[in-house]
Amino acid sequence: MDTYRPFLHNSYQQGDIIIGGITSQVYSVADTVSFREHPTVELTENPIAVLKNYQHALALEFAVKEINQHPKILPNITLGFHIYDSFDNARTTHESTLRMLSTRHRFIPNYSCGIQSNLISIIGGLSSQTSFYMSTILGIYKIPQLTYGSFISMLNEKREFSSLYWMIPNETHQYKGIASLLQHFRWTWVGLAALEDDNGETFLQMLISIISQNSICVAFAQRIFQSSNIIDYTSMIEKWYEVYIVLIPSKANAIVVHGDPQCMLSLRWVLYTGEVESSTKTLGKVWIVAAQWDFSSVTYQKGLDIQVFYGTFAFPVQTKEILGFRYFLQNRNPSVTQGDGFIQHFWQQAFECSFPNSDAGTTGEKMCTLEEKLESLPGPLFEMSMTSHSYSIYNAAYAVAHALHAMDASRAMHRVMPNEGRLHSWQLHPFLRSISFNNSAGDTVSFDENGELTTGFDITNLVTFPNNSFARLKVGRLNPQAPAGKDFTIKDDKIFWHRSFNQVLPLSLCNENCLPGFRRKKKEGEPFCCYDCYPCPEGEISSQNDMDFCIKCPEDHYPNMDQDKCVLKVVTYLSYKDILGASLAFSSIALCLVTTLILRMFVKHRNTPIVKANNRNLTFTLLISLLLCFLCPLLFIGQPQKMTCHLRQTAFGIAFSVALSCVLAKTIIVVLAFMATKPGSWVRKWVGKRLTYTIIFSCSFIQLGISALWLGTSPPFPHLDLHSLSEEIIMECNEGSILMFYIALGYLGFLAILSFIVAFLARKLPDTFNEAKFITFSMLVFCCVWLTFVPTYLSTKGKYMVAVEIFSILASSTGLLCCIFFPKCYIIILRREMNTRERLTTRRIV
Structure with missing residues (x-):
């Protein structure tokens, strides 16, 4: 050896x-x-x-x-x-x-x-x-x-x-810089790898504590063993592969590695061994190297591909040429x-x-x-x-x-x-602790009270080339001495990402971001960075990724379809510019014209038997009140004002009460006229104009009193309804007192029902001068319309609620006009031969 x-x-x-x-x-x-x-x-x-x-x-x-x-x-x-x-x-x-x-x-x-x-x-x-x-x-x-x-x-x-x-x-500054880097790119699911020694354990403990405070989770904390500590080559390969299968398949695309320069040698063998054992190419990762780690190779490693480290971030001590x-x-x-x-x-x-x-x-x-x-x-x-x-x-x-x-x-x-x-070297300490100078590159060199250099870190981005050469690009800086918020700077446009990311900012998340319009909910039993996404409840939005809570829009806004922003509500009311408003206004005016024509016709033929029958003045009063009823819808159309709000319901109620009073008076007159024809009847003295005016005045006065009480206590007023419709602000007339509204409406219903009952009972009396059948039909129409009005009115919102009330006014008034006056108009215009006293006393009114 x-x-x-x-x-x-x-x-x-x-x-x-x-x-x-x-x-x-x-x-x-x-x-x-x-x-x-x-x-x-x-x-x-x-x-x-x-x-x-x-x-x-x-x-x-x-x-x-x-x-x-x-x-x-x-x-x-x-x-x-x-x-x-x-x-x-x-x-x-x-x-x-x-x-x-x-x-x-x-x-x-x-x-x-x-x-x-x-x-x-x-x-x-x-x-x-x-x-x-x-x-x-x-x-x-x-x-x-x-x-x-x-x-x-x-x-x-x-x-x-x-x-x-x-x-x-101090490396604590570097750990804070790493946390700032992770936060800057919104990487919340990161892996940690460190040498299997005391320094590695200190790094893991400190960095986990810092990044957890910044809402970043640790996908894994892997220890990398020193290859020099294992003599058996087979065991070394197995351990390297065990590390590889933790680092690479993880969803954490950002991996922070801490270690001495020799750690690079071990990590390169880990990646090389993993590729060989799994027969797959290492996926792209963003390596973030901490401490004083240098990108180096030994001679026998120079043939190993270094492209896996393309885009690596490092935190070397600030340097200059x-x-x-x-x-x-x-x-x-x-x-x-x-x-x-x-x-x-x-x-x-x-x-x-x-x-x-x-x-x-x-x-x-x-x-x-x-x-x-x-x-x-x-x-x-x-x-x-x-x-x-x-x-x-x-x-x-x-x-x-x-x-x-x-x-x-x-x-x-x-x-x-x-x-x-x-x-003696110990004599140098006082001077070394207090030293401060600028080197030839212009950097200040000095120590703090702990003997640590007072400088910052460069943030470098590693760019590798096919020939296994590389370049370090300075893309940012970490300056612990700078004020908070300015201690970390980075230039995104200078960064090169690993080629597998196609130069697009990579994600490092436990799961996909919850997009705007959704909120996240933590998964039970998993770190807080792992969550499910749920749509925001109705009426709420989330405008950013990964929001924990959805927020309600202001009262004058509503969520858009994607529930990611609030849209200003449109103020709506029944306008003359709307097709619905214009149609109702046209119908109202048209019916007014028809009523006016009928009134003019009756005035022209006021001396004919058909007009004089059943009290000519009462007929004129009824026509005028119907004319006013047809004009009332015009108060409901257009932007609500204080005056129109006060007038619309009271004018409608009083006009209708006069019309119904006239119908009731007509019906009562028919009954009394029949009873007065009997010899010795005491009713004869009640038949006449005085009774007619008494009925009209008394019935209308009650409605007038109800309206006065309503206006005096809780009158209607213009109001913006922000809540009834999700996408619109309804400009409406608030009725003030709902109770008074239904009392006024109920009183009209009472008059209609009373007229219907009297007319129904008198429908089989002799036909001469008898309008009871037509009044019965008109009151039947009137009651049907207003009985249908109540549920329809309560189930609609906004301008459609106003349209329902206008339609009910027009429909019920038209019912009265048609049932009572059209048969007489038919005789006056088309059957003039029947408009004689002899014919009316011997035949029915068609």
């Missing part, structure tokens, strides 16, 4: 003061300690290089080079650096940290012998575990540690942070570097070539020509632009330099170095 010597894998540059660095460029698995033999420092298996992380060491070297060339920062002091690889392994990380504290080339911590380096601080590490392993040692010596990776959830007590500085903002860094990388070559123990192994892994007499293991048969260029490498292997991790390392080096410069300016350094020749 191949072995690898990790402590030959380092980079060094001499200086008056040394900045240490712990990077994670190689991943490997160490032998299990058996306690049967002295543990070796060699790592079993050929180590796997994460080539992109080589830039981290170069970023520190580049920063130190810039600082040494800067005329105003530490002008009399030269900085150096010493960088080790942690191998992402606890044993190696501890040993690398201890070697930092030893004399170079001799592993004897706390022993000064020969040339001792002036170590001032250490920058590292990338993963939270590496940072934790380092802090357990550096915290003892009070050596400032500037970590550029993830937060360390294991350090939960403030006293353990005394020597630790984070070159990233550093001038000169790309040129620095372009000129990087094993032939021109000294003290770089990383480059040879990197070069062989990156370009799949080998150097003569190399003991780092070859990855290809061809020899390295040293003409290879870093810019030719694909993005997942190596990037030419500075990554967020490298940017943090660059700022960390400058933070140490500015703190040293401040210390030098305070002359504290000069009081120590001449005597001992060595600077």
